[in-house]
Amino acid sequence: MTRAEARRAPQDFDRVLSSMCTDPHPAAREAAQRFLATNPGDPETYPTVTELEREAVGMLGDVVELDDPHGYVAAGGTEANLQAVRAARNLADGDDVNVVAPESAHFSFQKAADVLDVELRLAPTDDDHRADVDAAADLADDDTAVVVGVAGTTEYGRVDPIPALADVAADVDASLHVDAAWGGFVLPFTDHDWNFADAPVDTMTIDPHKVGQAPVPAGGFLARDPETLDALAIATPYLESDTQPTLGGTRSGAGVAGAHAALEALWPAGYRETYERSQANADYLAAELSARGYDVVEPELPLVAADLPDGEFRALRDRGWRISRTASNALRVVCMPHVTREMLDAFLADIDAVA
Numbered sequence: 001m002t003r004a005e006a007r008r009a010p011q012d013f014d015r016v017l018s019s020m021c022t023d024p025h026p027a028a029r030e031a032a033q034r035f036l037a038t039n040p041g042d043p044e045t046y047p048t049v050t051e052l053e054r055e056a057v058g059m060l061g062d063v064v065e066l067d068d069p070h071g072y073v074a075a076g077g078t079e080a081n082l083q084a085v086r087a088a089r090n091l092a093d094g095d096d097v098n099v100v101a102p103e104s105a106h107f108s109f110q111k112a113a114d115v116l117d118v119e120l121r122l123a124p125t126d127d128d129h130r131a132d133v134d135a136a137a138d139l140a141d142d143d144t145a146v147v148v149g150v151a152g153t154t155e156y157g158r159v160d161p162i163p164a165l166a167d168v169a170a171d172v173d174a175s176l177h178v179d180a181a182w183g184g185f186v187l188p189f190t191d192h193d194w195n196f197a198d199a200p201v202d203t204m205t206i207d208p209h210k211v212g213q214a215p216v217p218a219g220g221f222l223a224r225d226p227e228t229l230d231a232l233a234i235a236t237p238y239l240e241s242d243t244q245p246t247l248g249g250t251r252s253g254a255g256v257a258g259a260h261a262a263l264e265a266l267w268p269a270g271y272r273e274t275y276e277r278s279q280a281n282a283d284y285l286a287a288e289l290s291a292r293g294y295d296v297v298e299p300e301l302p303l304v305a306a307d308l309p310d311g312e313f314r315a316l317r318d319r320g321w322r323i324s325r326t327a328s329n330a331l332r333v334v335c336m337p338h339v340t341r342e343m344l345d346a347f348l349a350d351i352d353a354v355a
């Protein structure tokens with residue numbers, strides 16, 4: 001490769017251990033390319049991609065056990081979370097609404113609160129990094145529009161007690177939003193209570209462009225009731241369709257087609273196989289780090305967090321490893337589909353070399 005070519009080449013995934021994105025499934029890559037010049041934001045002009053989106057939402061409904069899902073393929077988890085807060089705010093009675101979420105909630109809720117001018121109340125997490133339900137109940141009141149639970153936290157891969165948070169929401173007549181942006185494609189193969197069948201969940205975020213193995217941008221916003229989408233609808237005077245519930249106007253047909261193709265290729269057997277391999281990798285890495293004396297947070301989902309001294313962290317970055325840290329400074333390794341046992345062995349060998 002010449003230097004000019006190298007500058008135009010994206011990174012490969014050989015040393016990427018912290019990203020929640022991954023190499024897209026080949027069928028998804030191909031479908032995305034075919035639909036590059038389409039706009040699902042204009043459904044009357046681009047009916048084929050619009051039909052693919054309808055089908056993709058239907059398949060996402062299967063993943064989250066919701067028979068008649070209402071939603072769309074968003075730009076990502078950030079948009080889906082913002083839209084969940086926006087719908088809840090628009091459906092709430094008062095003007096002075098708040099959102100109750102655990103401290104572990106993704107920073108996209110800070111953006112949502114800022115853009116939508118609602119108050120974000122953060123409940124502490126317990127010793128195992130899960131939402132403290134009593135603390136959430138203390139923060140919730142009559143002005144709470146939505147209670148948020150995270151199913152697969154970004155930092156520790158923890159699943160909040162969703163049914164208990166549903167009770168908190170019901171007590172103050174708020175809606176319940178579950179953020180499964182990352183966890184949504186692994187949780188179907190676990191015993192956790194997290195989906196629309198497990199609890200009275202109103203809205204959910206689930207991102208095909210993470211563990212779903214779709215190309216970026218493909219987020220998922222799902223709602224149980226059509227009224228939720230109605231609460232987001234804006235009139236669209238110069239388009240043939242009447243209203244638009246999405247945040248974006250022109251949207252990525254590539255994202256929609258890629259998500260559709262990935263779901264079609266991988267749900268459920270392919271995702272199950274990926275989950276089992278990734279979880280085994282996470283368990284392996286956790287055990288290897290423990291054996292070396294590092295303090296490890298047990299990987300409930302395929303995400304490992306461990307205390308690693310600053311110097312070692314920097315030395316590993318210098319060796320080209322793409323790793324990141326939690327707010328409390330723990331190393332975090334996300335065992336995404338591209339992360340293999342060989343990669344982890346190479347990583348462990350480098351840890352031994354820099355320790």
Ligand SMILES: *Cc1c(COP(=O)(O)O)cnc(C)c1O
Nearest residue numbers: 076077078079106154179181182
């Ligand atoms: C990644 C993530 C998000 C944000 O999604 P984007 O696609 O990056 O906008 C939101 N919530 C959780 C739990 C995530 O892991």
